[in-house]
Amino acid sequence: MLYSRIYNCLRPRHLTTMVHGLALGLTILTGLDAFAAEGDPTPAQIAETAAGIPDPAKMTPFAKQVPVIFVTRDPRKPETWNNLKQFWNRGKVDSVDPATGDKVVREAVYIKVPLGLNSAPPVPTENPMTQEKVLLGKKLYFDTVISSNNKVSCASCHNPALGYTDQLKTSTGIFDQKGGMNAPTVYNSGYHLLQFWNGRAPTLEDQAQGPPQNPLEMHDGKGHPWYQVVSRLRQNPEYVEAFAKVFGTPPTRDGVAKAIAAYERLVLTGNSIVDRAEMAMRERVEEEGEGKLETNAADFTKVLKAAFAAKDTEALGALGLEAGKDEGKVAQVAASIQRGKVLFSNKARCNSCHVGDNYSDSQFHNLGVGAKDGTWPEGADLGRFGAQETGHKDPALVGSYKTPGLRQLVSTAPYMHDGSEGTLEAVIALYNRGGNLNPHLSNKMRDEPAEREAAKNGQKAIIPRKLLLTMDEEADLVLFLKALQGEPAADIIAKP
Ligand code: HEC
Ligand code: HEC
Numbered sequence: 001m002l003y004s005r006i007y008n009c010l011r012p013r014h015l016t017t018m019v020h021g022l023a024l025g026l027t028i029l030t031g032l033d034a035f036a037a038e039g040d041p042t043p044a045q046i047a048e049t050a051a052g053i054p055d056p057a058k059m060t061p062f063a064k065q066v067p068v069i070f071v072t073r074d075p076r077k078p079e080t081w082n083n084l085k086q087f088w089n090r091g092k093v094d095s096v097d098p099a100t101g102d103k104v105v106r107e108a109v110y111i112k113v114p115l116g117l118n119s120a121p122p123v124p125t126e127n128p129m130t131q132e133k134v135l136l137g138k139k140l141y142f143d144t145v146i147s148s149n150n151k152v153s154c155a156s157c158h159n160p161a162l163g164y165t166d167q168l169k170t171s172t173g174i175f176d177q178k179g180g181m182n183a184p185t186v187y188n189s190g191y192h193l194l195q196f197w198n199g200r201a202p203t204l205e206d207q208a209q210g211p212p213q214n215p216l217e218m219h220d221g222k223g224h225p226w227y228q229v230v231s232r233l234r235q236n237p238e239y240v241e242a243f244a245k246v247f248g249t250p251p252t253r254d255g256v257a258k259a260i261a262a263y264e265r266l267v268l269t270g271n272s273i274v275d276r277a278e279m280a281m282r283e284r285v286e287e288e289g290e291g292k293l294e295t296n297a298a299d300f301t302k303v304l305k306a307a308f309a310a311k312d313t314e315a316l317g318a319l320g321l322e323a324g325k326d327e328g329k330v331a332q333v334a335a336s337i338q339r340g341k342v343l344f345s346n347k348a349r350c351n352s353c354h355v356g357d358n359y360s361d362s363q364f365h366n367l368g369v370g371a372k373d374g375t376w377p378e379g380a381d382l383g384r385f386g387a388q389e390t391g392h393k394d395p396a397l398v399g400s401y402k403t404p405g406l407r408q409l410v411s412t413a414p415y416m417h418d419g420s421e422g423t424l425e426a427v428i429a430l431y432n433r434g435g436n437l438n439p440h441l442s443n444k445m446r447d448e449p450a451e452r453e454a455a456k457n458g459q460k461a462i463i464p465r466k467l468l469l470t471m472d473e474e475a476d477l478v479l480f481l482k483a484l485q486g487e488p489a490a491d492i493i494a495k496p
Pocket of ligand 2: 050061074090344349354364366369400401403404405415416417424425428431445
């Protein structure tokens with residue numbers, strides 16, 4: 001996809017406005033000012049809309065700020081977490097006002113981090129979470145005002161009703177233009193070490209600054225994209241007031257990025273059937289006082305029965321089960337999920353990349369998605385390699401993409417960075433054949449013993465490692481992936 005840097009180069013009219021002082025200098029020498037349109041903002045104007053120094057007098061006073069506090073389940077004292085009734089809970093917190101040193105009791109929001117997510121998403125120190133900021137971020141996330149033609153919002157491509165994706169092969173942006181990438185889910189994106197399929201943005205704050213200036217997503221290509229977004233927000237008294245309270249500044253690019261990122265850190269999903277079975281297993285082992293910390297089919301039976309009793313149509317529906325009808329299938333389904341779970345970490349080795357609470361190592365691997373006839377096509381996207389800084393490029397990462405999490409697969413098809421795999425069955429078939437052969441195939445996808453054998457015979461070959469899964473095993477793995485489907489976000493997060 002084109003992002004601003006390339007895009008600037010393609011559009012000389014913007015050279016003067018976007019490359020700041022350097023380009024202005026050039027203007028005089030080369031006559032580039034012929035390209036500068038009337039009314040384009042000056043570098044100083046752009047800087048002023050990019051960020052501002054807070055005026056504390058405008059901000060909500062410390063004692064009235066409502067911090068948002070993540071609570072994860074601590075197995076040593078689970079009561080605090082257990083006692084939270086829902087995702088978003090009101091409470092109080094003791095605080096010390098940093099300006100005065102006074103002790104104050106403040107209102108607070110306690111977030112019940114979903115079961116299975118054992119840590120909170122990291123929050124940058126310069127962007128602390130408050131209720132006002134998160135709600136501002138949510139408003140911006142759903143607002144088409146960010147796009148030049150007032151038709152596209154973040155939610156257009158990351159729609160809560162569609163698992164925070166668009167369920168398209170590749171996204172459709174402003175003026176119905178097609179991008180080249182599949183929109184990943186925003187769910188649990190706060191846990192990624194880097195953002196985007198190729199990791200080109202270090203944080204959610206950086207990521208959020210991309211789409212509004214992307215000519216295939218939200219920008220019409222006219223004028224300075226961010227200057228325009230901010231100018232539109234400044235014309236709206238509601239935004240002017242909200243930014244003043246949260247940031248002590250008028251609307252700025254810095255504030256937009258921070259507010260949206262703060263909202264996204266609350267787009268969490270967990271409490272899948274697998275999470276519940278793992279908790280049931282822990283309780284069982286604790287009760288028995290012995291045994292391995294490994295689930296068995298009975299753990300899945302227990303939680304599936306509970307899901308039927310609670311008419312949990314979300315979790316059951318993900319597995320193709322109907323509440324009130326399919327209870328007779330519990331034992332069979334439980335056994336299949338358990339077999340799939342074992343395959344995931346053993347024979348199929350999925351956990352060599354899909355690890356941790358979000359089932360992602362946040363690393364980059366070439367599976368051959370995008371390869372053609374054993375080659376990496378000329379001119380094709382280079383994945384992580386393409387995004388690495390010059391001077392830091394790792395040739396082992398040509399055509400590699402970030403390992404996605406696996407907690408929303410039932411609602412986020414099609415799959416992979418280019419949306420090329422339509423179903424989970426197709427994804428498993430890809431892995432079963434060892435990925436798609438190409439010169440940059442990840443070591444983890446290769447049959448290294450067979451390659452060494454070939455080398456002895458003087459052949460230098462890349463040999464994909466076939467998993468040799470049977471059809472039944474493939475079906476078990478698919479069912480396990482469906483059992484990872486997390487609970488959808490609470491209404492306060494997902495409803496505009
Ligand atoms: C036109 C569709 C479109 C719009 C509008 C859009 N996105 Fe995206 N988003 C995508 C696509 C496609 C990608 C993947 C691009 C890539 O990796 O190169 C993406 C990537 C992301 C990611 C990275 C997730 C990950 O797993 O790495 C986040 C977070 C995100 N978008 C949030 C937002 C926010 C916030 C907005 C609004 C400011 C937004 N998006 C607007 C299509 C869109
Ligand atoms: C070598 C690391 C690695 C291994 C092993 C691995 N994956 Fe992946 N997985 C990835 C990467 C990287 C992607 C994205 C690739 C791309 O888009 O080019 C991915 C994508 C996926 C997707 C698509 C998700 C989405 O949102 O688009 C699914 C589903 C998946 N893997 C499941 C599995 C299963 C099941 C296994 C075991 C059979 C497995 N993976 C083994 C790294 C791995």
